[in-house]
Amino acid sequence: MALRITLAGSTGWVGKALVAAIAASDDLVLAGAVSRSAAGQDAGEAAGLSRLGVPISATLEEALREPSDVVIDYTKPDVVKANTLTALAQGRHVVVGTSGLSAEDYTEIDGEAQKAGRGVLAAGNFSITATLLRRFALEAARYVPDVEVIDYASAKKPDTPSGTARELAELLSEARQPATSKPVAELTGVRETRGGALGAKEPVQVHSLRMPSFVLSCEAVFGADNERLVIRHDAGSSAAPYVAGTLLAARRVGSFTGLRRGLDTIMD
Numbered sequence: 001m002a003l004r005i006t007l008a009g010s011t012g013w014v015g016k017a018l019v020a021a022i023a024a025s026d027d028l029v030l031a032g033a034v035s036r037s038a039a040g041q042d043a044g045e046a047a048g049l050s051r052l053g054v055p056i057s058a059t060l061e062e063a064l065r066e067p068s069d070v071v072i073d074y075t076k077p078d079v080v081k082a083n084t085l086t087a088l089a090q091g092r093h094v095v096v097g098t099s100g101l102s103a104e105d106y107t108e109i110d111g112e113a114q115k116a117g118r119g120v121l122a123a124g125n126f127s128i129t130a131t132l133l134r135r136f137a138l139e140a141a142r143y144v145p146d147v148e149v150i151d152y153a154s155a156k157k158p159d160t161p162s163g164t165a166r167e168l169a170e171l172l173s174e175a176r177q178p179a180t181s182k183p184v185a186e187l188t189g190v191r192e193t194r195g196g197a198l199g200a201k202e203p204v205q206v207h208s209l210r211m212p213s214f215v216l217s218c219e220a221v222f223g224a225d226n227e228r229l230v231i232r233h234d235a236g237s238s239a240a241p242y243v244a245g246t247l248l249a250a251r252r253v254g255s256f257t258g259l260r261r262g263l264d265t266i267m268d
């Protein structure tokens, strides 16, 4: 039987690309779709495709009246947590693409997923090459403790830092040794120019730029004595890179209980 997907954010940049990919797949079926502005329309037509016979709901609660296995969320930072908790309470596994959730939010989501006996796979970036940036940066952090993250995005991106940068900094914080740079608290001047510190163990400074001309880029900058390593990912202007990773997550999220973060946790 095909895996039934409820898609929150079906008319968005990523949502439309997912509707097309789900409709074209043999093993997935769109069971429900959510968008406030397109409520009542057919999900296929609203995504610029032919009719799929799936009406769009205004809320996730309404869409979940139709049975499904997995909820995929590509909405907005202010609704993704409530959507995830609603989906878990309704017995769905969840794939979280929307960025903006904090480490505390994820701890709560993990607890609810454990209680519900369901899986949640969240990734700040579902593209394969962005996942490789993470992997290579974590390898570098084993040898070079001084690392900072630079996050570049469009002028309109509502969250800061990006999910990609946030997740990368949190992981680097766990993996690296203490930095040799002067602690920010000991600096004089405008300390905010040193960016925000993320991660519990050895917090990593993250610097976010928001301006026209960028889509989304993320750099891990490693500094050692007389040498430097920069590992950088640049996203293009289409949502295609995120589709394959998101649908892989939808296919695998039912195979575990609780929260996993990062596409690499289900790859290999």
Ligand SMILES: NC(=O)C1=CN([C@@H]2O[C@H](COP(=O)(O)OP(=O)(O)OC[C@H]3O[C@@H](n4cnc5c(N)ncnc54)[C@H](OP(=O)(O)O)[C@@H]3O)[C@@H](O)[C@H]2O)C=CC1
Residues within 6 Å of the ligand: 008, 009, 010, 011, 012, 013, 014, 015, 034, 035, 036, 037, 038, 058, 059, 060, 074, 075, 076, 077, 079, 096, 097, 098, 099, 100, 123, 124, 125, 126, 127, 163, 242
């Ligand atoms: N993890 C990853 O790999 C990636 C993550 N992202 C993240 O995913 C999120 C979505 O990105 P993108 O597709 O560009 O966003 P868009 O703004 O293009 O789309 C958002 C979608 O969510 C819907 N939506 C917004 N608010 C609500 C609400 N309150 N209730 C129900 N539906 C709602 C919108 O429809 P309507 O307004 O009609 O309700 C629309 O369908 C962002 O946080 C982005 O950073 C993006 C790309 C990749």
Ligand SMILES: O=C(O)C1=N[C@H](C(=O)O)C[C@H](O)C1
Residues within 6 Å of the ligand: 099, 124, 125, 157, 161, 162, 163, 164, 165, 216, 235
């Ligand atoms: O807002 C976006 O557009 C994106 N957000 C994600 C993030 O916050 O990292 C990733 C994606 O590349 C696009």
